[in-house]
Each structure stands twice: as C-alpha cells, then as structure tokens.
Amino acid sequence: MMRGFPEAEFRARTRAAQARMAEEGLGALWLTTEVDVRYFTGFLTRFWESPSRPWHLIVPAEGKPIAVIPSIGAYLMGTTWVEDIRTWSAPNLADDGVSLLAETLTDVGGPVGVPSGYETHLRMPLADFERVKAMSGIKITDDAGIVADLRAIKSEAEIEKITHTCAIAGRAFARMGEIAGEGVALSQVFRDFQRLLLEEGADWVPYMSGGAEQDGYGDVISLAKDAPLEAGDVMMVDTGAIWDGYFNDYDRNFAITRASDAAKAAHARLIEATDAAFRIARPGARACDLWKAMADIVGGGEEAGRLGHALGMQLTEGLSLTPRDETVLRPGMVITLEPGTEVVPGKIMVHEENIVITEGAPRAISPFSGAELPVL
Amino acid sequence: MMRGFPEAEFRARTRAAQARMAEEGLGALWLTTEVDVRYFTGFLTRFWESPSRPWHLIVPAEGKPIAVIPSIGAYLMGTTWVEDIRTWSAPNLADDGVSLLAETLTDVGGPVGVPSGYETHLRMPLADFERVKAMSGIKITDDAGIVADLRAIKSEAEIEKITHTCAIAGRAFARMGEIAGEGVALSQVFRDFQRLLLEEGADWVPYMSGGAEQDGYGDVISLAKDAPLEAGDVMMVDTGAIWDGYFNDYDRNFAITRASDAAKAAHARLIEATDAAFRIARPGARACDLWKAMADIVGGGEEAGRLGHALGMQLTEGLSLTPRDETVLRPGMVITLEPGTEVVPGKIMVHEENIVITEGAPRAISPFSGAELPVL
Numbered sequence: 001m002m003r004g005f006p007e008a009e010f011r012a013r014t015r016a017a018q019a020r021m022a023e024e025g026l027g028a029l030w031l032t033t034e035v036d037v038r039y040f041t042g043f044l045t046r047f048w049e050s051p052s053r054p055w056h057l058i059v060p061a062e063g064k065p066i067a068v069i070p071s072i073g074a075y076l077m078g079t080t081w082v083e084d085i086r087t088w089s090a091p092n093l094a095d096d097g098v099s100l101l102a103e104t105l106t107d108v109g110g111p112v113g114v115p116s117g118y119e120t121h122l123r124m125p126l127a128d129f130e131r132v133k134a135m136s137g138i139k140i141t142d143d144a145g146i147v148a149d150l151r152a153i154k155s156e157a158e159i160e161k162i163t164h165t166c167a168i169a170g171r172a173f174a175r176m177g178e179i180a181g182e183g184v185a186l187s188q189v190f191r192d193f194q195r196l197l198l199e200e201g202a203d204w205v206p207y208m209s210g211g212a213e214q215d216g217y218g219d220v221i222s223l224a225k226d227a228p229l230e231a232g233d234v235m236m237v238d239t240g241a242i243w244d245g246y247f248n249d250y251d252r253n254f255a256i257t258r259a260s261d262a263a264k265a266a267h268a269r270l271i272e273a274t275d276a277a278f279r280i281a282r283p284g285a286r287a288c289d290l291w292k293a294m295a296d297i298v299g300g301g302e303e304a305g306r307l308g309h310a311l312g313m314q315l316t317e318g319l320s321l322t323p324r325d326e327t328v329l330r331p332g333m334v335i336t337l338e339p340g341t342e343v344v345p346g347k348i349m350v351h352e353e354n355i356v357i358t359e360g361a362p363r364a365i366s367p368f369s370g371a372e373l374p375v376l
Numbered sequence: 377m378m379r380g381f382p383e384a385e386f387r388a389r390t391r392a393a394q395a396r397m398a399e400e401g402l403g404a405l406w407l408t409t410e411v412d413v414r415y416f417t418g419f420l421t422r423f424w425e426s427p428s429r430p431w432h433l434i435v436p437a438e439g440k441p442i443a444v445i446p447s448i449g450a451y452l453m454g455t456t457w458v459e460d461i462r463t464w465s466a467p468n469l470a471d472d473g474v475s476l477l478a479e480t481l482t483d484v485g486g487p488v489g490v491p492s493g494y495e496t497h498l499r500m501p502l503a504d505f506e507r508v509k510a511m512s513g514i515k516i517t518d519d520a521g522i523v524a525d526l527r528a529i530k531s532e533a534e535i536e537k538i539t540h541t542c543a544i545a546g547r548a549f550a551r552m553g554e555i556a557g558e559g560v561a562l563s564q565v566f567r568d569f570q571r572l573l574l575e576e577g578a579d580w581v582p583y584m585s586g587g588a589e590q591d592g593y594g595d596v597i598s599l600a601k602d603a604p605l606e607a608g609d610v611m612m613v614d615t616g617a618i619w620d621g622y623f624n625d626y627d628r629n630f631a632i633t634r635a636s637d638a639a640k641a642a643h644a645r646l647i648e649a650t651d652a653a654f655r656i657a658r659p660g661a662r663a664c665d666l667w668k669a670m671a672d673i674v675g676g677g678e679e680a681g682r683l684g685h686a687l688g689m690q691l692t693e694g695l696s697l698t699p700r701d702e703t704v705l706r707p708g709m710v711i712t713l714e715p716g717t718e719v720v721p722g723k724i725m726v727h728e729e730n731i732v733i734t735e736g737a738p739r740a741i742s743p744f745s746g747a748e749l750p751v752l
Contacts, residue, residue: 047597049583049616050692051495052685072681075595091682091696093494116502118469119427126492127518142503187579194580195571203563203599204570204581207425219451221423223579240425305448306467309428316426320467
C-alpha cells in the first residue's frame, strides 16, 4: 500500500477549508497541533514527541498553506507540497518564532481562526500566544469548527489507510494464543502484543490498555500489572496502532483457561449490542441513536457513558456515541462501536469494533468478533 | 526495580511547589498536561493519547492536590495519594468540566498560576479556558516557571528509573546486528528495533527516528524509508523509550558493510566532543559552556544548533545546550550530550549520550560509545 497522499488530496482539503473560511469571514487559520498541521501538509514525523519546539501552519484565504517552523524541520517540510516555509533557529527563548509568526499573520491578514472548541488545544506557550496577538494586532477568534468538520469525513485514501491498520491489529489479535495464558503477567502480554503489532506491520503503537481480573475488570485505563494471569480471569486488550499516520482502535476479550457463565453471557450481550448499532449505522442516523441501540442491550442507562467515537489521525476524535450527541452520520465517517456492560457487581467488560459509514450499509473494517468468548 | 514512588516523594514535590508559590504570591497552580499532572500525583496512563477528555490538577497553597477529572479516571486517580477527586461525566459538550473547575478554583482561591512559558502548553480547549476564567472570576497568571524548575532537578528515585530505561536501550542497541545490515529496509530496522526495546523491558516506545544514506544523512526527523540499506550507508537510530513513565534519549551510528574515512573521522570527532562536554559537566558549569566545548570540536559555530538538552518524564525538557542558554548545572539534572557534525557537504552525523550531574564528576547512564564507528 502506498504511503502518503497525492498532492490533489492536500489541495482539496485546503480548498474546502478556504470555502468555509469565506463563509465565516476568516482571513486565515492558524494551526499548531500535529494532526492539524499534518492534515493540510502531510508533514509526518515523530519529532512532535519533543515539546521543545512549536510548529505553526497558516492557511491563508487563497493559495497553499504557509509553514512557520523551526529550521530543523525545513528539510522534511520541503518534501511536502508547501512552498512558503519560514524558519527560525529554535529554541530561542528571547523570540521563539513569535516575531516571525506575527509578521506572517500581518502579511496574510485576519481575522485569524484558531481551533478552540471540543478536543482542541493550542500547542504553544500561552505567553507566546499573547505576544503574537499583541505584536500582530490581528484579530484572533475561533476557527468555527472548520478543521474538525473537514477531518470528520474521511477520503477514500484515508479510509484505505485506516482499513490497513485495522487489518494489522486483526492479525496481531489472532496470535494472542502465542503470548497470553495462565501464569503470564499482563504487563508481559502488553509488551508482547506491541511486538506482534510491529511484526504485523504497524509503524508504531501509541496506545495500549486493558485489564484482567476474575469475571471482568474494574478499570480500562490503568497500565498493566506484573501479577500473573489466573484461570477465570477475563483479559481485555485494547490497541491504537499507527500505519502511515492513521489509527485503528479496537479491543478483544479473552477468558483465561475457563470462562464463567456470567462472562460468556456478558460477551454475547456486547456482540449483540455491537450488531444492533451496526445495523442502523447509515447516513441519517444520529450518534445518539447508535448509543440507544447499544444501551438498550447492555444496560446502565445514562450511566453507560460513551459507547463509541470517531477515529482517524487521532485515536479518538469527533462525534461521541452518547445520549446527548445528535451528530448525523454521513458517508466517509469512520467510527468505533464500543459497548460496555457489567458482568458481576464492580466488574465490567468492554468490546470495540471499527466501521466505515457508506451511502448504504456500513462496512466493518475490524474483523468482527463472534458471540462466543474465546478461551486461552 | 519497583514501579511508582513512595507517597513521600509526591508530598515533597507538592511542598516544594507550595513554598515557591508562597514566594510568588500564588494561591494555586492549575495543571493540564500529562507530565505536570503525573509529577504531583503519579497518575500514569496511556489514556492521554485520546484528546477527547481534559484532565486538571489544582495544587492549592496548602495540603494535597485536587483532581478535577472525567469520571472514567476516578478509579485510577483513587489509587494515588490524591484524596479530593472531583469528577464529571465527560465528554459533555454543554459543560465539559467548566463549572466544576470554576467552583474548585473559587474554593481554593487565586491568583492561579498556569504554566505559560517555554515548552508548556494548555491541554484544554481555549474557549473552555476563557469560560472558566469568566465564571470563576479568579485571576489567572503564569506559574512563574515553578513546575519546570522543580522538574529540572530529579530525585534519586527518578534517576534510577531513567538509568533503568537507558540500560534497556543499551541492550537493544547491542543487538542491532540481529536486525540491520545491507539489503534490509530502514523502515524494517525501525520496526524491529522497537521490538528489541520491548523485549529488553521497555513499557512502550514513544519516539524513534534516524536516517541512513551514504556517508551520513541529510535529516534526523524524517520517518524511515522502505529502500534497502546499502554498503557505505551510515545509519543512525535514535530512540526515546519509556520505563515506568521515564525516558531515555540517545542514538547510535553504524556503518553498513564498510565505513569511509570521512565517516570514521566524523564519528571520532563526535565522541571527542561528547567526552569534552562530559569532562566539564559539573555543578557550576553552564549549558552554554558544554555547548562551546562540543562546538569547538564539531565545528559549525552558532549554526551547530542545539547540542543537547535535559530529559526525564519528557523526551526533551528544560535546558538546551546552545550558545545562549546560561542555565547553571546542578546535581540531579539529567541531560543529553548530542553533538552533530558535517561528514561531507550536505551529510551530517549526530551522536547522543545521557548523563547525570552529581556533586562531583558526572555519571554516564547510557553505555558510552567508543571512538570507532561500528560496522554491520
């Protein structure tokens, strides 16, 4: 599968943003996060792991984006479709790109939209943000959700990449018997599962979580413990692995040595809920409709929480399958179905699959689990 | 090696912050990033990979920190020393923790310091930040660098963790011959090297970069290409792997099949520069002194850029070995020595080691390379 995107993809994304900017009366967008910068450029590097350097992309009302970045990134940005690359020697505590940014914003003209709503953050020091505002004199406002709206609908090329990384995780999950079983520490399973994901083709593994206790688990965000797995444990492993900058996000449950009737029934309930949401996941259905289809089966009512979300360049992004989210599904959305249910008091099980919304029936891109809880 | 820290460590960190807050006239600190929240609590999870939920920690003028977090994190936060855990059911687009935060800040009292300087960012939507400010009426200001200053000096327990993860990478680098050589794609080497790090005990691998071209490389932040390694290539692999929440950050260079005289000489120059900085890396020396010791050997003058930095909970943090950074070294700092040099026009080599500043001579915590460029 080919890495990257043709230039036409970035041009289309930029033009779509510019059309929305015109409607909203914005002269430019100012983007600072890895995903937002990459969305309009293809600039893909793990160097964002270092917080020492800010990176900026300005999307003007017309023409290509302008990069305002540390000089260490000039070579890589030069391999993208971006032509106007303005650099400074970072880090420079006296002026860490501030005057260069202020000049650029003044050149381009405002008002300037900065993503400020749900799931966004400003990846630069607040004090420097205030300095740029004061120095440029440009009006800074919200981006009116333009970037999030665009990113919510994936192109065919994006869907291919997500499908590819889902298949990688599917092959890794199929090998769980090689690494997990009674007596093995969950922490060792986590380490080995990341290895399997890499062996099956993942570029890297930004996310892993899960749990393992008798008849379910109490929590799904803790790191794995060093205690050995025991017969009767239900182990859940949840991954978000990257291929060419796109995530999968799904999990699998396994019983260790033996499964109780309660665990078997809970797993069957989760699969039934997933299928119920899958059947109605078509254009026009709302996020809350899918939530209700699952909540009616897994129980818990409003307390059931979020039972799925969109994904793509981020592990989680965009809509939430909650009772309050009325986002209408559209073709090109990629979402997770993630029901959770109580097995016995204080112990839960969570299941997750990934699907694409199309014009007609949805397409499963993770290899859907059957109702039977696998036993290792 | 034991995971986590005794409660006394978090109490000491909190009291040290509170002493500085009193000097600066701050009523509270408001922290939003993974590292800052973890520094005062021990709250360690990969769930931060999801941008869908903000997390907040308030450090009051006296007593333990207060967590204001999504309810999904209550269980894990409950295992830390934090007692006052205030939760909301996130995501809630109508009020995503805003009113709960405003109430908490009003309870605690201001002025409230938010990290706003070099290397910081606010991990929450800007619009919600403005709402909290308006709703609480509390004065929000900079944290006066308190958190960064505290984090710059590592405790013995922190140094042990960093030393442990450095040793893991050392064992993985020693096995490079198993995975790399003429005809193997660099992208495959990257994948396999992450596997080796996991096998040697890393919890996960947030950072990998490098390059491989004839007699050096043009860039150090690009992802690996699928083209096979060729005889005469100089391959550099740079890692930042995590153990119990702490990073290593160092690299190794290898010649593929054969090494040119220019590459051998460049490698020897890098080792000489590293040794020169190592010899003077004692309390009282400044970051810029170490920079000069290396720049005098590797050449490039001011253009040599940043030749090292501190590390710890982040891949890079704190001081920079640049001509302008006059930070004075103190015992407990953990830093990288990272000289780069031109091999032939347009091709560079970069070398990196990790050291601890002590009362006397520094301690190497990565297994220092010899002058000879290893050939695979």
